[in-house]
Amino acid sequence: MGKKFIKKLFVIAFALIFTLGIILTGCGNKNNEQPSTPASQKEQTKKELAQGVTDTTVKVGTTLALTGPVAVIGTPMLHGMQAYFNYINDQGGVNGRKIELIYKDDQFNPAVTVQKTQELVEQDKVFALVGTLGTPGLLASMDYIVQKGIPDVYQGSGSSKFAIPFKKNYFPVQPNYTTEGHVLAQYAVDNLNAKNIVIIYQNDEQGTEGLNAIKEQLEKLGKSDLLKAAVPFNTTDVDFSTPVLKAKEANGDVVILLGTAKPLAGIAVKAKEIGYKPQFLASYVVSDLTMFKLAKDAWNGAIVAGWAYPIYGKTENEPKVKLFLDTIKKYFPNETPSGYHVAGWIAAQTFVEGLKRAGDNLTWDGFIKAMETFKDWNDGLAYKLTYTETDHSPQRAMYFMKAIYKNENEYTYEIITDYIEPK
Amino acid sequence: MLLQQLISGFATGGLYALAALGLVLIYKTSDVVNFAQGEMAMFSTFIAYTAMTSYGMSYWEAFILALLFASALGFIVERFFIRPIQNAPVLSLLIVTLGLMMIVNGIAGWVFGFETHSFPAIVGGELKIFDAVISKSNLLTLVITVFIMGILFYMLKYTLAGIAIRATSENPTIARLMGIAVNHVYSITWVVSSILGAIAGMFIAPTTFLDVNMMSSVLLKAFTAAVLGGFTTFVGPVVGGLILGVLENIASGYISAQLSSTFAFALIVIMLWIKPTGLVGQKVGKKV
Numbered sequence: 001m002g003k004k005f006i007k008k009l010f011v012i013a014f015a016l017i018f019t020l021g022i023i024l025t026g027c028g029n030k031n032n033e034q035p036s037t038p039a040s041q042k043e044q045t046k047k048e049l050a051q052g053v054t055d056t057t058v059k060v061g062t063t064l065a066l067t068g069p070v071a072v073i074g075t076p077m078l079h080g081m082q083a084y085f086n087y088i089n090d091q092g093g094v095n096g097r098k099i100e101l102i103y104k105d106d107q108f109n110p111a112v113t114v115q116k117t118q119e120l121v122e123q124d125k126v127f128a129l130v131g132t133l134g135t136p137g138l139l140a141s142m143d144y145i146v147q148k149g150i151p152d153v154y155q156g157s158g159s160s161k162f163a164i165p166f167k168k169n170y171f172p173v174q175p176n177y178t179t180e181g182h183v184l185a186q187y188a189v190d191n192l193n194a195k196n197i198v199i200i201y202q203n204d205e206q207g208t209e210g211l212n213a214i215k216e217q218l219e220k221l222g223k224s225d226l227l228k229a230a231v232p233f234n235t236t237d238v239d240f241s242t243p244v245l246k247a248k249e250a251n252g253d254v255v256i257l258l259g260t261a262k263p264l265a266g267i268a269v270k271a272k273e274i275g276y277k278p279q280f281l282a283s284y285v286v287s288d289l290t291m292f293k294l295a296k297d298a299w300n301g302a303i304v305a306g307w308a309y310p311i312y313g314k315t316e317n318e319p320k321v322k323l324f325l326d327t328i329k330k331y332f333p334n335e336t337p338s339g340y341h342v343a344g345w346i347a348a349q350t351f352v353e354g355l356k357r358a359g360d361n362l363t364w365d366g367f368i369k370a371m372e373t374f375k376d377w378n379d380g381l382a383y384k385l386t387y388t389e390t391d392h393s394p395q396r397a398m399y400f401m402k403a404i405y406k407n408e409n410e411y412t413y414e415i416i417t418d419y420i421e422p423k
Numbered sequence: 424m425l426l427q428q429l430i431s432g433f434a435t436g437g438l439y440a441l442a443a444l445g446l447v448l449i450y451k452t453s454d455v456v457n458f459a460q461g462e463m464a465m466f467s468t469f470i471a472y473t474a475m476t477s478y479g480m481s482y483w484e485a486f487i488l489a490l491l492f493a494s495a496l497g498f499i500v501e502r503f504f505i506r507p508i509q510n511a512p513v514l515s516l517l518i519v520t521l522g523l524m525m526i527v528n529g530i531a532g533w534v535f536g537f538e539t540h541s542f543p544a545i546v547g548g549e550l551k552i553f554d555a556v557i558s559k560s561n562l563l564t565l566v567i568t569v570f571i572m573g574i575l576f577y578m579l580k581y582t583l584a585g586i587a588i589r590a591t592s593e594n595p596t597i598a599r600l601m602g603i604a605v606n607h608v609y610s611i612t613w614v615v616s617s618i619l620g621a622i623a624g625m626f627i628a629p630t631t632f633l634d635v636n637m638m639s640s641v642l643l644k645a646f647t648a649a650v651l652g653g654f655t656t657f658v659g660p661v662v663g664g665l666i667l668g669v670l671e672n673i674a675s676g677y678i679s680a681q682l683s684s685t686f687a688f689a690l691i692v693i694m695l696w697i698k699p700t701g702l703v704g705q706k707v708g709k710k711v
Contacts, residue, residue, distance in 0.1 A: 069537040069636070203681050232680045236640040238438065238631055239668070241431035242675045242683075245424045262539055262632055273549055274427065274556045294541045294632050 052127030053362045056093075058355065059100045061120035063113050063141075064133040064156070066105035073340050074133050077156060078103055080344025081131045083331045084352070087323075094355045102126060106137050113137025114144065121150055128153060128367065131347030135159050135205065145169065151367050153354065154347035158206060158285065163393045169364070171371055172394040173350055173382055174343065175307050177206055177258075180283060181213020182422035183398045184305060188254045188281055189223050191400075191417065192303075196228045198252030198278070200243045200267060202259030203232040210258040210283065217422060228252060235263055240270045248276045257282040265294035272298040279303065284398065288339050292403065292411040300405035303416070307398045308342045309381040310415050324381060342381055349380035383419055397421040427555040428672040434561035436668025438627045441568045442638070442645035443660035445619035448575065450654055452592045452612040455505070455516045459523035461638030461645070463500070464620030466527055467493040468628050468637075469535045471621075472542060482543060489621050497617025501610050509609070531635045542628035564626045568661060571619065575657045588612060640684075647687050651694050653704020662703055 052059035062081065064074035081101060089098045102124050104116035113134065120126050129145065132138055133156035145152050146167055153171045155162050160176035175183075188194040199214060201207030211230055218224045229250040231243040244267055247255050255271075255278040257264050264286055271277070280302035282291075287304045315321050324345055328337045335341070355362075358370035376384040383397055397420060401413035442461065449457045471489035474480040480488065504519055544560035579585035590598040591608045599605045624638065631637050644667060645660070652663025667687060675683035694701065 068532070069634075072536070072538055234681070234684055236643075236684055237675075238641060238644065239431055239435035239672065241428060242672055242680060245427055246676070249424055262634075265541075265632065266630070273558055290539065294539060296541065 048363065050127055050363045050367075051125040053097070056097055057100055058094070058097045058362070059102060059124065059126045060128050060130045060351065061102045061104070061124055061126035062129060062131050062133075063104050063106045063116045063120070063137065064131075065108035066103070068107045068109075070108040070134060073156075074105075074108075076335065076338050076340035077131065077133055077344040077347075079332050079335060080328070080341035080346075081348040082344075083327045083341070084345050084348035086331055087327045088348075088352055094352055095359060097355075099352070099355075101130075106134065108134050108137065110134075110136040110140035114141045117141040117144060121145075121148055127151075127362070127364075128351065130154060130351045131344050132156060138162070142167075149364055151354075151364055151371070153351045153371070154343075156343060156347075158209075160209060163391075166390060166392065169368060171350070171354075171387060171392055173346060173385065175284070175395050175398060177209040177283075178213040179394065179396050179422070180305060180307075180398065181210040181258075182217040183396075183420055184210070184256055184281060184283075185214040185217035186221065186422050187305075187400060187417075187420060188256065189218070189221055189226065192254050192279060192281070194226055194254035194279075196251045197226045197254050197256065198228055198247040198250050199230040199256045199258065200247060201230065201232055201257075202263065203234050206260075206283070206285065207232065207258045214256065220423070233259070233263060233267070235260065237263065237266075240266045241274070243267060244270045244274065244276060247271075247278065248274070252278050254279045254281055257286075259283070259285070261286045261288075261290045261294060265291055265299070268295040268298040268302065281305075287401065287413070289411065289413075292405055296408070297405050299403050302403040304401050304403065304413060305398045306401050306413075306415070307383070307395060308339065308346060309383060310399075310401075311337060311342060311381075312412070313415060320379065320381060346380055346382045350382060350385065353377065353380065424676070426553060428676050429669055430552060430555045430557050432669030432672040433565065433665055434557055434668070435630075435671070436648070436665035437561065437565040437568050438623070438630065438641065438664075439644045439648045439667055440661040440664030441564060441571070441623040441626060442620070442641050443649040443664055444568070444571060444575065444657065445616040445623065446645060447649055447654060447657060447660050448612055448616045448619065450649075451579075452588050453505075453509075453516075453609060454513050454592075455520065456646075457616070458517070458520040458642075459500070459527055460616070460620050461642030462524045462527035462531070463493070463496055463617055464624035464627075465633075465635060465638045466531050467496065467617070467621035468542065468624035468633055469531060469635075471625055472540060472628075472633055473535070475543070476540075482545070486625060489625060490618050493617045493621035494614045497614040498610060500617070501613035505613070506606065506609065528635055535635065537635060539632050539634040542625070542633045544629035545626075560626070560629055567622070567626070568664075571622075572657045572661050579657070584611070644687060647691050649701075650691050651701060653701025655700065655704045659701050659703045663701065666702075 064078055065071050066074050085099045085101050106113040106116050128151040131154045135157040138155050138157050149169050151169050154173045158177045160178045162170045162172040188197055199211055201211045218227055229246055231246045233243045257280055282302060282304045284305040284307055287306050291299045311321050325337055328341055354367055354371040357373055358367045372387050372389050374385050374387045376386055378384050383395055385395060399419050400417045402416050404414055405411040446457060446460050449455055467489045470492045471485040474485040474488050504523060508515055545563060546559045548559050549556045550559055550562060587603045587608050590603055591605050595605050627641055648664035648667050649660040651667055653659030671683050671687060674686040
């Protein structure tokens with residue numbers, strides 16, 4: 001009897017935990033689902049407008065991971081977007097239209113991304129997709145989005161596939177791994193005067209795309225002989241001594257690291273352990289502060305690429321940075337503004353700029369034409385965006401920062417170059 | 424380079440072996456492969472981490488707290504998840520541990536979040552052996568692994584509790600008739616194995632960093648180590664772990680780095696093919 005009772009109690013407890021979990025995540029979704037407004041449909045007949053646009057509103061949608069491991073990126077990115085849209089709406093919107101953002105959690109699961117994207121386009125009838133996140137999901141839904149022709153501004157991904165081959169309705173903003181590889185190679189040659197370059201790369205899309213780009217640029221500069229070794233590693237590896245030892249054996253003085261934070265931190269720690277101290281040069285993927293928390297002083301002196309306008313240090317008081325910092329503080333007072341907030345902010349900013357330029361010509365075609373008038377647009381936190389009728393390549397220039405680690409509580413990146421554009 | 428690779432391989436192999444010991448203990452007594460072993464270890468490690476960062480405990484206080492938590496966790500899991508279905512076929516038990524793996528992982532993400540943290544090592548610094556270097560923490564892991572292996576081996580072979588465990592493993596019904604509290608034996612093995620997991624977790628975390636997925640690749644390697652060395656002895660997984668660690672490094676250094684993990688699994692297949700009992704495993708009579 002007692003045994004059964006305890007068993008039952010346990011089952012009930014678990015059932016409770018699970019329902020609670022489901023309700024909690026469910027709530028997140030419900031909050032943002034806008035009540036359908038039949039009134040707005042009447043207005044639509046007056047002018048020819050695309051779906052999701054009325055005289056007073058523009059509806060946009062996004063998919064990001066708001067639960068699961070990638071939620072640490074998805075949540076601040078969403079908040080960055082919301083902060084900018086709120087700021088614009090508080091000023092009365094764009095041409096009298098307020099922006100409604102509908103967001104869906106895809107849990108970084110490509111199958112869910114595809115489904116949520118279709119929901120946004122077909123049920124919620126959004127005007128455009130803005131600030132979506134996660135390479136696998138975005139690639140999975142790409143065919144559908146291209147076929148629909150709906151404008152897609154800013155993909156939170158470093159893949160070059162959104163720009164190459166050319167896609168009429170895609171407007172990538174953050175540099176892709178190809179662009180980054182070009183800048184990394186150039187910087188290693190021109191500024192670091194590298195004699196022996198070694199590349200340690202993650203055995204996946206990010207790593208191989210970056211690797212090829214670095215080789216490409218070195219060839220272009222006529223410096224292919226500087227590359228002494230390219231060593232892959234797997235994200236599931238526990239021990240990183242092999243790549244580190246190979247780099248050491250090749251006498252690498254500049255070691256370019258392409259990958260995610262966890263393995264790269266493991267590599268930096270291993271190098272320190274065996275007493276190997278090359279100049280590390282790393283992808284912007286690890287440009288947030290995680291590396292300091294994981295690798296500690298092994299990361300001191302490493303140089304990391306950056307692309308979004310820096311928000312700390314010397315630039316802190318520039319108007320466009322101050323606007324960002326103040327707005328985040330206003331709407332999300334408990335959050336420390338991070339690079340992910342900046343990403344969302346830039347996505348929203350770029351879309352709003354396109355919306356302003358399109359004026360009342362709010363068809364998909366009209367919006368795309370307006371986006372294609374961007375020429376070195378530099379008012380936002382992205383750097384010199386240019387889109388033409390035949391080329392929607394993202395930002396090309398990047399800058400570099402040096403890691404400074406003093407102790408467990410004092411560490412930062414210091415900006416050491418201006419924006420560098422690959423030759 | 425070769426020497427360093429060998430030594431680093433041994434260090435990593437020690438981690439695999441330590442993770443494998445808990446698996447083997449449960450397998451030896453109840454024929455169940457506990458897929459949740461890694462996740463339970465990760466959870467206990469997070470308890471230690473939280474105790475240190477949020478409650479300001481010292482390393483050793485947190486260490487002991489984590490071990491206490493691990494024993495409670497092991498007890499609860501056995502009492503409420505395994506015992507109610509202990510007479511079910513082994514396959515059902517496997518499914519339960521698989522389910523537990525996901526439940527524990529999910530709850531950990533919910534409670535502790537998905538961020539990656541660094542975890543302090545028991546000792547800092549490195550030791551130089553000729554040209555090669557090994558971190559003191561990894562060396563200590565090796566020593567502790569061998570030590571635990573020895574204790575388990577001794578206990579199982581020469582103590583009364585060990586004899587009870589072996590008898591239960593041989594034939595639970597007769598063991599019960601002989602006056603062995605079979606349920607207590609199961610309870611104890613789960614508690615001990617959970618504690619071993621927590622120790623493994625806290626030794627592995629400084630190398631792999633701590634997050635909810637830290638054990639996923641380690642546990643796969645631990646399985647490989649156990650299969651390679653033999654699932655039926657305690658010496659087996661240690662030998663298997665060390666060999667695996669070294670082979671992985673050699674493979675990625677001289678054959679192909681992309682295939683270093685693939686290599687580990689090819690090894691399982693080959694091993695099962697040539698010598699299913701593992702390198703040092705003995706043939707065990709099938710229970711009827």
